[in-house]
Amino acid sequence: MEDEVDRLVAAWRRERPDLDVEPLEVLSRVSRLARHLDRARRIAFAEHHLEPWEFDVLTSLRRAGPPYQLSPGQLLTQTLVTSGTMTNRIDRLTKKNLVERLPDPSDRRGVLVRLTAEGRDKADQSLAGLLDQERAILGELSRHQRGELAGLLRQLTAPFDNIPG
Template sequence: MPADDVDRIVSAWRRERPDLDVTPLEVLSRISRLARRLDLARGRAFAGTGLDSWEFDVLSALRRTGDPHELSPGQLVSETLVTSGTMTNRVDRLAARGFVERHPDPADRRGVLVRLTRDGMAVVDSALAELLAHERDLLSELEPAERELLADLLRRLLRPFESGTG
């Protein structure tokens, strides 16, 4: 298999620090670099929809909930892995664009719910279709069984972080 940038990095560390086991870099540096490249690719996939990746993250979290497509700000924080201050800013910006609305939470007098608007649903549905087409192309180098195996292995690595033990 041809070498990649991580092979070069690992080789350099092995030369400079032969006393350390740098094998974790062979997996985790690739994941890190791939995540960054995927973020950039997502930005390109969303270019035609006018959304930024963070906007897609919030809108898709709402879209996935089903009718009436609403969550509390705290639930959005959990879904998108950002701070509450960041989420407040994001909801403000999405509301200004007409993609979400705030409504009082009937179960909590002090709470609000963030609801996807018709325009928000249209733009997130369009962005999802663009993203899936783009990501399908990215994964075309792998056979279906390889994609399934990779998904299983990544799930095993991610699970401790999601359960709070990682």
């Protein structure tokens, strides 16, 4: 089936036949799909009275395992936001009693962010819902195709994730 990127690429080939626009076949689809996923996540989380950004922070801490705490810096690399954004997020989650700030005992510049019991519950509840939604979206693909897709995407993300970018 045709998608919006097929139309976009065809339009460029008509308007700018001098350019090779083949890279857009991959990367425009990545960007557009991510926007669609954001919208779908926002709607799904609304049932839990949770914003996507809250989910990102709470589940990062949940994944860390007991005692469910990370430094703001570690949260930055997981969520790909800037430090100012993370400070703001931690402030708001603290007000809602989902996380708390603790001094880092080993570095007096540092802080640790810890999940509260309530925050842990929210993280666990919302993860299951997200996975259900994602399974529905991926229903288009066979098991084999998903593996293939994951592998190809890993080749693109690995340089960003490993060479500090």
